[in-house]
Amino acid sequence: MVSYTGNTGSMLLLLVLTLITLSLSHTDFCYDDGQCDPYAWGDYYPSCHPLLDAHHSPIDLGQQEIRDGGLDALELSGFNSTPTGRWRLTNQGHSVVLEVGGGLSVSGGGLPGSYRTVQLHFHWGSASSNGSEHTLLQQRFPMEMHIISVKSTYPNLTAALDDPTGLAVLAVFIDLVYVDNDNFLQISSALPFITYKGQEKSIRPFPLLTLLPHANLSQYYRYHGSLTTPPCSQAVLWTVYEVPITISWQQFELFISGIYSTQEGAEHAVLLQNNFRHIHPAYSTVYASRHAHLLSSTPQQTTLTLTLTLTLTTLIPALGLIS
Numbered sequence: 478m479v480s481y482t483g484n485t486g487s488m489l490l491l492l493v494l495t496l497i498t499l500s501l502s503h504t505d506f507c508y509d510d511g512q513c514d515p516y517a518w519g520d521y522y523p524s525c526h527p528l529l530d531a532h533h534s535p536i537d538l539g540q541q542e543i544r545d546g547g548l549d550a551l552e553l554s555g556f557n558s559t560p561t562g563r564w565r566l567t568n569q570g571h572s573v574v575l576e577v578g579g580g581l582s583v584s585g586g587g588l589p590g591s592y593r594t595v596q597l598h599f600h601w602g603s604a605s606s607n608g609s610e611h612t613l614l615q616q617r618f619p620m621e622m623h624i625i626s627v628k629s630t631y632p633n634l635t636a637a638l639d640d641p642t643g644l645a646v647l648a649v650f651i652d653l654v655y656v657d658n659d660n661f662l663q664i665s666s667a668l669p670f671i672t673y674k675g676q677e678k679s680i681r682p683f684p685l686l687t688l689l690p691h692a693n694l695s696q697y698y699r700y701h702g703s704l705t706t707p708p709c710s711q712a713v714l715w716t717v718y719e720v721p722i723t724i725s726w727q728q729f730e731l732f733i734s735g736i737y738s739t740q741e742g743a744e745h746a747v748l749l750q751n752n753f754r755h756i757h758p759a760y761s762t763v764y765a766s767r768h769a770h771l772l773s774s775t776p777q778q779t780t781l782t783l784t785l786t787l788t789l790t791t792l793i794p795a796l797g798l799i800s
């Protein structure tokens with residue numbers, strides 16, 4: 478009898494735990510509803526709670542970095558060639574994700590080893606608000622692209638989440654101009670085919686380097702942070718490039734007005750907009766690469782002021798296209 482009661486208790490506990498697990502796994506995160514937006518993520522994903530862990534992303538950049546003269550441009554293996562096969566572009570409801578297959582990796586630039594590139598995705602705002610995740614001197618860009626690479630010793634992304642240096646993410650700001658970015662056409666022309674959550678489109682591979690600020694790859698910031706989506710794992714070595722790439726307003730429009738967070742046929746169709754997490758304080762040191770511009774390697778005040786002035790003059794007008 479005692480044994481039976483014990484078994485019943487265990488079974489009840491198991492049932493409760495299963496229900497809790499099912500409940501959590503069915504709690505999808507979102508950006509536009511107080512029940513599931515970034516400020517509520519911690520209720521369901523404990524590591525997203527900003528008070529529990531220090532290394533959260535995104536952060537503001539440009540003001541408190543320490544220059545590291547050893548941080549040169551990363552080695553981007555395979556980024557300048559056209560892989561064979563097909564890539565898959567998917568509307569995942571939280572972002573548009575491009576899975577890039579094999580043959581691409583990043584290393585160097587202070588990274589502890591080689592990282593296999595698996596996917597890239599985007600964060601964007603709306604017609605009236607910018608949507609990059611990181612900010613530069615507290616200014617938000619219209620969009621931000623994240624290229625995700627997994628430390629080569631792990632079989633997949635999930636396996637790397639317990640390692641503080643398990644992932645290397647390249648972040649690229651995206652600004653808006655009036656001219657199409659031809660290098661972006663493979664992605665932008667496929668967006669109308671993945672309007673709703675769950676839809677995907679096969680696209681022809683292209684050299685990924687064409688999506689990067691390839692004339693300014695030695696200018697970046699580096700810090701230890703987290704995923705910016707649940708489970709917010711503190712597993713990311715961030716490389717945030719200082720100089721943005723550009724796309725046209727028309728290409729931007731395809732994101733903000735053409736991608737829904739809901740499935741086709743949903744009773745209430747919801748556009749996916751403003752899919753960015755709020756800024757967190759940087760607890761770990763943020764390093765500026767050897768050639769990053771916002772900091773002067775010369776301690777003289779006049780040079781620093783001149784550098785900042787020139788950089789701000791160059792950058793700030795581009796930041797304000799949407800404000």
Ligand SMILES: [Zn+2]
Nearest residue numbers: 598600623705
């Ligand atoms: Zn991201």
